Amino acid sequence: MAPPQQLVLAASSTDAGVAAWDLRTGAEAIRHRTCASRPRALTVVAGRFLAASQAPAGNSAPIHYYHWDKPQVAVKSFPVEPIRALIADPEGSYLIGGGISGDIFFWEVASGELLVQWHAHYRAVRCLALYDFLLISGSEDGSIKxxxxxxxxxxxxxxxxxxxxxxxxxxxxxxxxDVACCHGAIAVSSSEDHTCKIWSLSEGRMLRSISFPAITDSVALDPRSHIFYAGGRDGKIYVTAMGIDVTSPSSDDSTIIGALDDHSKAVTSLASSTDGLILISGSEDGNVRVWDTRTQQVIRKFKHSQGPVTNVLLVTPKRVNLPPLQSLRKVCSANGGSESRAVIVPQPENDVQIFGNFSSDFLERCLDALQQPGSSSRLFESGASALYGAPKQQGVEWRSKYLELQDLFVREVLDQMPSPKNT
Known part of the structure; x- marks a missing residue:
């Protein structure tokens, strides 16, 4: 049986479309027209189709859907404002967009309904990431929430x-x-201030700040080890260790343990395979590079366009028959307000009725998560426990066990790794 096809995807801020190359053969599989997306604006919805928010052109800044086997746009949606960052949850049930006003939009894919919208930042939302039921947003105002x-x-x-x-x-x-998350509730962010910072999402604090010779525009994490890659505006991809000896200063440049260098301009986007063996990079020089992370050598080279590459992805398409895709709504309901709905889901033992603007599958996932102590620290707080009928004392015990495990992980990453100076 042939292995599933893997595609390298790339988009540009100029109208060069979304190019898709077969990773194994290097042949271009398809080019979706039209598309002009800024960084962090291209996402895959559970491998079933593509979604890309468009850079503003006049008064128009739609979100496009694309099927794998058709070059033309399948669906165009017109949100109330240009969407700067776009992601989907792993199951493909929802799209989350960060607007240029600083608002965050949360849509249900199946219905196109805007479930909730809230003001998150003072300036545009530049990047989004998910970790379990936590959403991390980064903004032009310099803040992460x-x-x-x-x-x-x-x-x-x-x-x-x-x-x-x-x-x-x-x-x-x-x-x-940019911002990216890894196991153990650790997030890594990049900024125009020449630093990448490592955060604990369970403890709510910065663990480390790392300085770089150039501005870093993109980050990707290696799931095999405590390494991340930072794409610099000098064309280099910095290989960076998350952990160093505790005796080293927290901003010590010794955490940069190498650099991948094959781009002539800024590295705008990075993507890693699930096994960490492949790294994809896109650059303002219009090129896409595929790296073998074990040898740190380029194994594929693709030319996307004359303009900058702003987004790269590595995906395994699921070629399934989809129901008609729905356009995304502009407002939560006809009057622009939030509409509360009761949904029928498997109830806790005390049969507490659950209300709210949830879809049933998301609620089921939440209820499952409440029974697993390793999900996310927020799930163990008293508010969530009361909402879902979980005994408060049990929630406290789960939270205590979770934080003990989290402590072990942080110590392993930050304290027990050898210093890069000694490797």
């Missing part, structure tokens, strides 16, 4: 919360350019 989707999707929880966000990180001095 962490949001609990259990709270944001429930109107009553939003009203009762002291602040809508869980954490607000303001240590970056200039716009945040």
């Amino acid at each position: 962490v949001w609990d989707l259990l709270t944001m999707l429930d109107e009553q929880s939003r009203l009762e919360a002291k602040t809508q966000h869980i954490y607000s990180f303001n240590q970056h001095a200039l716009p945040v350019t």
